[in-house]
Amino acid sequence: MEKMDGKTMDIVAENVGKLKELFPEAFTEGKVDFDALKEVLGTFVDDRDERYSFTWNGKSKARMIAQTPSTGTLRPCKEESVDWDTTQNIFIEGDNLEVLKLLQKSYHKKMKMIYIDPPYNTGKDFVYKDNFKDNIKNYKEITGQVDGEGRNLSNNPETSGRYHTDWLNMMYPRLKLARNLLKDDGVIFISIDDSEASNLIKICDEVFGEENFIADLIWQKKFSRANDASYFSTMHDHILCYAKRTKLNNNGDSWELKLLPRGDEIPDGYTNPDDDHRGPWTSVVLSAKSGTEKLIYEITTPSGRKCLPPDGRFWGVNRDRFSELVEDNRIWFGKDGSGIPRLKTFLSEVQDGLRPNTIWFHQEVGHNQEGRQEVKKLFDDKGYFDGPKPVRLLDRIIQISNLSxxxxxxxxxxxxxxxxxxxxxxxxxxxxxxxxxxxxxxEVCDEKSEAFKAGYKTIAEISKERIRRAGAKIKEENPEYEGDLGFKVFKLDATNIKPWEVDFDLTERTLEDYISNIKTDRREEDVLYEVLLKYGLDLTLPIDEWIMDNGKLIMKDEHHSQLSTVNSQLVYSIGMGALIICLSDAISLEVVEGIAELKDELNPEIMRVVFKDSGFKDDVVKTNAVQILKQAGIVDVRSL
Incomplete structure (x- = not known):
């Protein structure tokens, strides 16, 4: 029975495995032979000392941090959630670097759109201090969960010698990990201001590929002039847009922008001077730069004027096709009928929508004050954030992202x-x-802030309360709406599995502690969701509980809740039997046989089973359990 550890997916090992599949000849005794790899790659290798590149102090470490597995986990927090049993939305409280690592397996290529509004590095906002060796410990220190140095989330003033470097080292590994989560036809939008826009473009070019750059969108965040500005009154932010893949550079799945609804708007240039029943139209030239002699012929206009294509050009259609177009009223000769013929193009026959402009004005998508007012309306006229983005801005991004x-x-x-x-x-x-x-x-709220005085100790607490209240407001205004307004809350923590770090001076209590390698302060559901992450399963999959009753596993319901207290041999079924987990103590062969019977009852394509290593009555039961499950066709059996 194979044992599971407390680490996330090893990204380096995954990448090396892919490299070995592509270039097996570049490996010697399991290691990469770079000379052989260079030979295989041929002219695609650029090893010149001087070449175009973007680098900074700490870039190699930042890249390594992104590839280092996390030893953390996500612990469910039902009491802070809304509609836990049914919702498909997730709120995770924790350092996003570690969280992104934890999501790598369960949500690899699952995100259609990513939007982030990171610290702008204005000198007043903080920059995360990532710890290469143990970022979970670092996370607990900076958020005040344990004592230690570095608990202060300090800002990054321009006087710092590492002003841009610190920010780049923070952003780079997070973007690397985020790219892994994007679908092949996914897209990412990143808000930023002038201070780091140029650097952000450079690292996004590297992470996502400069060929996948879509646009630098300009959002008008303010509508009034700041006359006390040193030079110019800054009224905009940037929103960088990158696709995972673009249709111009890739033959596979690629991001397609969704057009904005046209509504009643008629674009400039479209009119209907001849009252054509097909509606507004515009006209385009009928001549072309190249063609054959057959495309040079005389056309007589309705006024009787004779005309040929302009010098050096050809008609775009032959005589017969031209006659058909005239018959169908698709040729325009001008109001007086004597103009050079032009081809009519009808609005009803072109794209059913509008391509977004790269400048987004506040009248269309809102501004900072609007975002602030939205928060104040939800929080009894209290503004807990300085510059929250308006809902209309995010709605525009959702609109054009082409989500299914x-x-x-x-x-x-x-x-x-x-x-x-x-x-x-x-x-x-x-x-x-x-x-x-x-x-x-x-992030801990300032004790002098309105939020702290109102009882909110951290920014995350305000975030959760905002979406609780937003959901309640939507339901109040739309009583018949039955959509998902809930969210599951998870909190980052160290793994539920104890590391084997016993002192040489062993005591009886220490040995007893390590008989079970699950930490004593952790619940079964904590371990349950860590297993889901290790297997790469969605955190919102339905989880059924089964319990022994008269020698048979039955689905647990309210009627059996008291029984579960007496008989703790609970079996969890995730994804209709795709994964079975039993974390009980004193696991009997009766339970194991019940799991084997579940295989026939649920009939999943593949069933995997996980037990708590110390949960078996004895080694004989543990050995027999593996054999019983194997006979039932279950070969993936692991222990914690």
Missing amino acids: SSDIVLDFFAGSATTGHAVVNHNACNETSFKYILVQLP
Whole structure:
């Protein structure tokens, strides 16, 4: 029976495995032979000392941090959640670097759209201090969960010698991990201001590929002039847009922008001067730069004027096709009927929508003050955030991202949780069913702030309360709406599995502690969700509970709740039997046989089973358990 450890997916090992599949000849005794790899790659290798590149102090370490497995886990927090049993939305409280690592297996290529609003590095916002050796410990220190140095989330003033470097080292590994989570036809939007826009473009070019750059969108965040500005009154932010793949550079799945609804707007240049029944139209030249002699012929206009194509050009259609177009009233000769013929193009026959402009004015998508007012309305006229993004801005991004039913939107710098608010609001207004995953660091609120005085100790607490209230408001205004307004809360913590770090001076109590390698302060459901992450399963999959009753496993319900207290041999079924987990003590062969019977009852394509290593009555039961399950066709059996 194979044992599971407390680490996440090893990204380096995964990548090396892929490299070995592509270039087996570049490996010697399991190691990469770089000379052989260079020979295989030929002219694609650039090993010149001087070449175009973007680098900074700490880049190699930042890349390594992104590839280092996490020893953390996500612990469920039902008491802070809304509609735990049914919701498909997730709010995760924790350091987004570690959380992104933990999501790598379960949500690899699952996100259709990512939006983030990271620290702008203005000198006043903080930059995460990542610890290469143990970022979980670092996370607990900076959020005040344990004593230690570095608990202060300090800002990054321009006087710092590492002003840009610290910010780049923070952003780079997070973007590397985020790319892994994007679908092949996914897209990412990143808000930023002028201070780091140029650097952000450079690292995004490297992470996502400069060929996948879509646009630098300009959002008008302010509508009034700041006359006390040193030089110019800054009224905009940037929103960088990168696709995982673009249709111009890839033959596979690629991101397609969704056009904005046209509504009643008629684009410039479209009119209907001849009252054509097909509606507004515009006209284009009928001549072309190249062609054959057959495309040079005389045309007589309705006024009797004779005309040929302009010098050096050809008609775009032959005589017969031209006659058909005239018959169909698709040729325009001008109001007086004597103009050079032009081809009519009808609005009804072109794209049914509008391509977004790269400048987004506040009248269309809102501004900072609007975002602030939205928060104040939800919190009894209290503004707990300085510059929250307006819901209309995120709604525009959701509109154009071309999401399909049940697609997931990720925001790992959740802040005021505008993204979550926008997703549920969009669903309620458009009958869609998009889902979200939000990640927010429990940054401690200043004791002098309005939020702290109101009882909110961290930014994450305000974020969660915002989406609770937003959901309640939507339900109040739409009583018949039955969409998903809930969210599951998870909190980052160290693994539930004890590391084997016993002192040489062993005591009886220490040995007893290590008989069970599950930490004593952890619940079964904590371990349950860690197993889901290790197997790469969605955190919102339905989980059924089965319990022994008269020698048979039956589905647990309210009637059996008291029975579960007496007989703790609980069996969890995830994904209709795709994964079975039993974390009980004193596991009997009766339970194991019940699991084997579940295989026939649920009939999953593959069933995997996980036990607690110390949960078996004895080694004989443990050995027989493996054989019983093997006979039932269950070969993937592991222990914690």
